[in-house]
Amino acid sequence: MTTWLAIVGVGLVTLLTRASFMLFANPHKFPHAFRVALAFVPPAVLAAIVAPGLFMPEGTLDFSFDNLRWTAGLAALAVAARTRNAVATIYMGMAILWALQWTLR
Amino acid sequence: MPAIVLHAHLDPFPSPHARREFLAGCRATLPILVGTIPFGFVAGVACVAAGMTPLQSVALSLSTFSGIAQLVTAQLLAAQSPLPVVLAAALVLSLRHLMYSAALSPHVAHLSPRWRLVMSYLMTDQGFAMGVKRFSEPGDRAYREWHYLGAALTLFVTWQSAVTAGAVAGAQVPASWSLDFVVVLSFISILAPTLRTRADLAAALVAGAVALIAAGLPWRLSLVVASLCGIAAGVIYERVKAR
Numbered sequence: 001m002t003t004w005l006a007i008v009g010v011g012l013v014t015l016l017t018r019a020s021f022m023l024f025a026n027p028h029k030f031p032h033a034f035r036v037a038l039a040f041v042p043p044a045v046l047a048a049i050v051a052p053g054l055f056m057p058e059g060t061l062d063f064s065f066d067n068l069r070w071t072a073g074l075a076a077l078a079v080a081a082r083t084r085n086a087v088a089t090i091y092m093g094m095a096i097l098w099a100l101q102w103t104l105r
Numbered sequence: 106m107p108a109i110v111l112h113a114h115l116d117p118f119p120s121p122h123a124r125r126e127f128l129a130g131c132r133a134t135l136p137i138l139v140g141t142i143p144f145g146f147v148a149g150v151a152c153v154a155a156g157m158t159p160l161q162s163v164a165l166s167l168s169t170f171s172g173i174a175q176l177v178t179a180q181l182l183a184a185q186s187p188l189p190v191v192l193a194a195a196l197v198l199s200l201r202h203l204m205y206s207a208a209l210s211p212h213v214a215h216l217s218p219r220w221r222l223v224m225s226y227l228m229t230d231q232g233f234a235m236g237v238k239r240f241s242e243p244g245d246r247a248y249r250e251w252h253y254l255g256a257a258l259t260l261f262v263t264w265q266s267a268v269t270a271g272a273v274a275g276a277q278v279p280a281s282w283s284l285d286f287v288v289v290l291s292f293i294s295i296l297a298p299t300l301r302t303r304a305d306l307a308a309a310l311v312a313g314a315v316a317l318i319a320a321g322l323p324w325r326l327s328l329v330v331a332s333l334c335g336i337a338a339g340v341i342y343e344r345v346k347a348r
Contacts, residue, residue, distance in 0.1 A: 002182065003157060006192075014195060018205070018225040022221045033340075041201045042204060043300055043305045047313040050289055051313035091139070094283075097286055
């Protein structure tokens, strides 16, 4: 039951945030500080998602070179910053990870 | 002649111009699907692995159409988290949609509420990025919402198919393929273009560091704390610099 409530609730939360300014409100009616803070949401939330994926692949902190994901991930970040190309980033990231897995095995 | 009348009746596009925009949106999306398909598959597998039924996994995917919200919701439900915790996590993960919604709002103000609702439901990081790019290009601005719709529907159909395949097939892919790394790479590819200023970088570095430091908190609260700290860091950096 909780699962189905969560399915509906999470759906509503994601729909309402998406519809917020497109359907219900004018962003220019909000204080300047709110809009400044809004601009930092994507880098902050996305980095909070990415960091554990790179440095805690097994659930614990791992900065060693045995953890191939942060090396491959930072290389992919460099590709992404340089090319701004999502497809190149994903191809390069997977290629680097597979190459490291293959050579270090 | 009847054939032509029938065709005109079934044609969903108000003009050839709209159809061109729609198809251009679909085409522009095709290369990105190389990330969408494995990510969706991984999300479907992860939901079932976390204890959801395939039906629930697909229902969650249809109700949210957001990979990270699906993954985190499944994890939190598996950990028996209370419903308010699940909703709070979804809200934080969805905060970036507020910014996307604000950025798109001037471009869609002339459209009907129904159009704007559909555009909202179909909003994703990639769909937003492509939409805002097309909306900002110079030239004739008519029917550009059809470009957004073409891109968004392509992503939607692909995503839902991939999630369904993952949820039904289960973990058939060997772990040694590291296919789940596609999830991280997808977010890296979205993160990089958001890092335009030093303040953006400060927000990302602080959020990333706090996410690691606070990882021990229950209910993935690290995600919430890290995001809020990162946003605060960006705002403070901007304040200090302006002084």
